Amino acid sequence: MLDRADSLRRLEAELGAVELDVQGTYNLDTSQYAALSLSDVGTAVKAAGYNVVSNIPNSAGRMLVLAYPRTTTLSASDGPFVPKAGLSHQELNWARERHKVWSKKFNRQFGLAFLHGFVGFFAFAVALNSFDEPGSRGKPIALAIAVIVLLLFAVAVFKAIDARRKRWDEIGHLLER
Numbered sequence: 001m002l003d004r005a006d007s008l009r010r011l012e013a014e015l016g017a018v019e020l021d022v023q024g025t026y027n028l029d030t031s032q033y034a035a036l037s038l039s040d041v042g043t044a045v046k047a048a049g050y051n052v053v054s055n056i057p058n059s060a061g062r063m064l065v066l067a068y069p070r071t072t073t074l075s076a077s078d079g080p081f082v083p084k085a086g087l088s089h090q091e092l093n094w095a096r097e098r099h100k101v102w103s104k105k106f107n108r109q110f111g112l113a114f115l116h117g118f119v120g121f122f123a124f125a126v127a128l129n130s131f132d133e134p135g136s137r138g139k140p141i142a143l144a145i146a147v148i149v150l151l152l153f154a155v156a157v158f159k160a161i162d163a164r165r166k167r168w169d170e171i172g173h174l175l176e177r
Helices: 002-016 037-048 090-130 138-173
Strands: 024-027 049-057 062-067
Touching: 002 037, 037 049, 037 062, 090 138
Parallel strands: none
Antiparallel strands: 024 062, 049 062
């Protein structure tokens, strides 16, 4: 029982000294508190005023990703985010929120550009290397389809670049260059 009380005291001390990173999260390694059940850890986290954003299972136990309520958090898929030092909590949260919106728009266009580029260049190569029977219109049709897909590739690349530019215009003053 003493080990459980000691673990609870150490957990409360760690939760009292939490500093969130620029993503708005704190990773709590629960393997240090093996004497406590997951519900005990969850109760202590709630009592300290945090929400559990996600769980990351690891070999020793579980890593809990914590954040304040009503805080926008970022993940690795949202791209690089390096804010300027000295931003208030509200400015930082707003910048994370807008970064997440713009990264979603960019990632969508980047994925479409990759798909259209792969399919378009493959179709173009196949159309150029295809043999055509005399009087057949197969090769021009295949080339037209490849060109249309490559135009979609160019549009997606333009939109991805535009999303990055608009992101920088909106929140660039809050980010490090």
